[in-house]
Amino acid sequence: MKDKEVTIYDIASALNISIATVSRALKNDPVVNKRTKKKIFDLADQMGYRVNQFARNLRNQRTNTVGMLVPKLNSNFINSVLAGVEKVTTEAGYDLIIAHSSESYIKEVANAKNLFDKRVDGVIASLSFDTKNLDHFKVFKDKGVPVIFFDRVEQEGNNTVVIIDNYKCGYLATQHLIEQDCKRILHITSSLKRNVYSDRFKGYQDALFDNGIPYDENLVIINDLSERAGIESAMQILKMDPLPDAAFITNDFLAAVCMRTLKENGIRIPEDIAIVGFNNDTICTLVEPALTTINYPGIDMGEVAARNLVNHLKGTGNIQNTNTIIIRSNLIIRKSSLKKKPVI
Amino acid sequence: MKDKEVTIYDIASALNISIATVSRALKNDPVVNKRTKKKIFDLADQMGYRVNQFARNLRNQRTNTVGMLVPKLNSNFINSVLAGVEKVTTEAGYDLIIAHSSESYIKEVANAKNLFDKRVDGVIASLSFDTKNLDHFKVFKDKGVPVIFFDRVEQEGNNTVVIIDNYKCGYLATQHLIEQDCKRILHITSSLKRNVYSDRFKGYQDALFDNGIPYDENLVIINDLSERAGIESAMQILKMDPLPDAAFITNDFLAAVCMRTLKENGIRIPEDIAIVGFNNDTICTLVEPALTTINYPGIDMGEVAARNLVNHLKGTGNIQNTNTIIIRSNLIIRKSSLKKKPVI
């Protein structure tokens, strides 16, 4: 219970040198004599010295910290983004503060304010489900703190964004179902205010159009991706007459829940309804049949976002010039969509 | 791009009063004149003032921040603990820093050091998979920073811990399988250095013993809970002769993976092998058959841990007196274990 903090003053006076030398030595400034440095390091260790980040930050006017603002944590996608970001920021010597908003706009605003007050040097963010606007990010812009958005982004107002080509993915998924001879293809998606969903939706529509299949708005269900919503959507499908012969569902978890309810009601997957999900979540291979999906390379998104931010902060790059970075993505075909036996 | 930070000096000189008054007003000190206070608040708003946390922390020698140290983030259990903790800490006016170690001891040590350097006022922690010892928490003890452990804990050295009764849960799970007329009950678990696994293991052994079933060490598989491990374990089971007639698997994800591989190889669940998992994860009801499991009330653990920590910090409670807090838990029976048709 040695409660008093050790400061550079303590070290300096114990060694009969100046605090300036101690400060320099501790930062490994090459200008300090090797032997002095060693003495200082040893004593610091022995006395249990730790830098006071507050004093340092107060003095330096920067924190060497990046803020990460995400809608949720319990998602494999977000976790792999996180892993990518951490890899890069750690290498570059930045601390990371993680804030999650539980898909709530209110919390997102509070988190943004909190990161701002913590004076992060930069921000990497993905929007919450019901985020209305980006006003809460204006403070960063005003203070010159760079913000990079990923995945759920707002393209207007020339923000720097890292995304996949959701339009193309929506198109691919739909095209794949069409190739399985599906004609009545349902689409379950979420708030069309979010780019990820609206872009996939456009891809879905265009794929239909390009294949001469009329778009039917009764075949589009919009919900909040919750378990309850999945069940309700499935019930809604069951009431349709005729039934759709395929469903492109914008989220693997939702697809899994839907599939369960459909199967419980005697629908065969993929024979009656072929299904394509989105994300390549772990559950894809745990449910039956295994879920066809779009692979979403979170770790790459994280690395790219972080790399751009760090380069910008270090002055070796400038995100002002880069508006949109697209990460590759691909369709993974599994049993849930294979209505036609694959041609060998 | 108004880059300069507004300080209390700016407000003071603009209003021709002292910084002391501004400082007091901003903290809503009742001693300040109402009208002065209003003027100060208005101007602060208008000038875009924000407190400098560093200056404040440097001065106050505390941060009003709680550190949360968890082994991973992409787990429903951890996320519900987090929700519980956040609820309490937010109400109590504490900030929360979340650090996750990706189940790595090395990262856990680094994270502990990081939280220490960030000078959190208290810590809530759950150990990583391969954590060797608790030396990295000693610094907190030395500085009088309270640490509360939850779930994966070390009971020795009278730490304050919040846990479920893993022994009882292991016993219950096994007893349930025995009641389904199972005799050769396999147990898949993980590092027995972690209390959660060793306690469940003891419960498993005692339930067998109490029912006159000899313990067979060949029926215990220890692995790292990964997908690969799940597949390997299932393959190992398939080679057994005779096959076990039940499996108590210490983790739902692992159970789901195992079940998939077993089913792929023609094993019927629960007819051939009855299965009980652990955690009540979302996948339990998405796999087929739905997984019997132990319900693990994360949100309660989080709330209790945080409440105790906060009370300790506010001086209205003292965790020194409380060593172990047990949270209720229960068996949830689903199809995967129902070998006997339920008696009505």
Next chain:
DNA sequence: CTGAAAGCGCTAACAT
């Protein structure tokens, strides 16, 4: 009710 002033621990410009 308000003000003056000291000091929290550190960094960096300047001086030696």
Next chain:
DNA sequence: ATGTTAGCGCTTTCAG
């Protein structure tokens, strides 16, 4: 290679 010193922005004691 080392030392002196002036703040960074805030809180709080003491004095009016």
